[in-house]
Amino acid sequence: MNYHSVANPGQEWERLKSPAAAGWSEAGLSAVDACADQQETDALMIVQGNKIVHTYGDITHKYLCHSIRKSILAALMGQDVTDGTVDLSLTLEQLGIDDNEGLSEVERQATVYDLLTARSGIYHPAGYETPWMRMIKEKRHSHAPGTFWCYNNWDFNALGTIFEQLTGRTVHQAFDERIAKPLGLEDFRLDGDKPDGWHDRFMESRHAAYPFRLSTRDLARFGQLYLRNGRWNGAPVLPEGWAQECVMPYSHAGARGAYGYMWWLERDGVFFPGVVTPKGSYAGFGAGGHFCIVLPALDMVIVHRVDTDIAGRQLNRHKFGRLLKLILDAFQG
Secondary structure, X not given: OOOOOOOOOOOOOEEOOOHHHHOEOHHHHHHHHHHHHOOOOOEEEEEEOOEEEEEEEOOOOEEEOOOHHHHHHHHHHHHHHHHOOXXXXXXXXXXXXXXXXXXXXXXXXXXXXXXXXXXXXXOOXXXXXXXXXXXXXXXXXXOOOXXXXXXXXXXXXXXXXXXXXXXXXXXXXXXXXXXXXXXXXXXXXXXXXXXXXXXXXXOOOOXXXXXXXXXXXXXXXXXXXXXXXXXXXXXXXXXXXXXXXXXXXXXEOHHHOEEOOOOEEOEOOEOOOOOOOOOOOEEEEEOOOEEEEEEXXXXXXXXXXXXXXXXXXXXXXXXXXXXXXXXHHHEOO
16 A cells, blocks of 8 residues: 555546455444444445445435534635735734623734634633533633633634635635635535535634535545645645644544644544554544544545434544444454
8 A cells, every 4th residue: 555645536536446455344344333333323435545435325315514614614714824815923903803791901812823722711602512512611711712622612603703704705615716616516515505525603603604614525625635735636726734733733632632723633543442553643533423534644535424403413523433343453454
C-alpha cells in the first residue's frame, strides 16, 4: 500500500476490486457489518488510498453533520487568514462582537485565534449546546482569554459570525465555492426549497449556528482533502500548510485526545474508548455518532453516520470505539 499517494477520487468513487488483495480480512469486514447491525449505525464508509474499501448503509443519504460544521469552518478560514481578510490576532473588541448579556472588558480581549482553538474564556449562553457541553461549561469569568480550553459553542458560533462579517459571504456559500465544487461533491446543493446549509438562530444568543447536511460519500471527500494535506489531485484547495496547522495539538482534551482548530486529535493512541488509534489520526465529531476520521498512517478515511433526525437515535463514543477497533483489526496489511 502506498501511504504517500497524492491521488484522490475522480468524478465518482471507485471501489477496490479486491479488498483482500489490499490486506483486508473478509471475515473482519463481515464482523464490522455484524456490529453495525446491532447498533445505531446508519451509514459507514471506509476509504483507503483513493478508493472505497467497504460501505454499510446508504452513503448517498444526506444526514445532519452536527458539529462537523466546525471542522468545515476551520478549513474555510485558511484562505482568508492567508490573504489577510481574517486576522487571528484581532480581539472581539476590535471586531465589535458582543452578545445579549454583554461581554465584559476582559471577555472582549479574546482573539479570533482564541475562538478557533476554543480558549476564549467566554461562557455565555449559546445555541446548539448538548447536555455534555452544558455539563463541562465553565463558570463565567473563571478563566482569562487564551488560558484554558473548554469545548464551547459560544466560540464556534461567534466565529461563524466573524467569518461572515469579514468575508461578506456565508459559511455555506464559501463551502460551495471553495470546497464542494473543487472536490466534486456529488450530493451537496444550496439551491431549491431545502438547501444543505442554513442558519439556525436562537433567543439566548445573537450568534447563529451554521448547520450542514452532507452525504457520507461527500463527507469522505472532505476527509480525503485533509488526508492529502489540502490538495486535490495535486492542486491546492486549501492554502499550503493550512490542513496541517488545523490539526496541531493546541490543547489537551482528556479522554478525547487533543484539540486543534475545531478538529479533534489522537493523543498517544487516546481517542475513543476501547481502541488504540494510530498516531497522527484526527477527526471531525458530530453529536449522536457522526465522525469523519482521517488516519494518515494508514492512508485511510472512515466516515460514520447516524440518522439523528429520528428522535433519540444516537451512537455513543463507547459503541463507536468498538466498531473502530473492528475496522482497524480487519486491516491486516
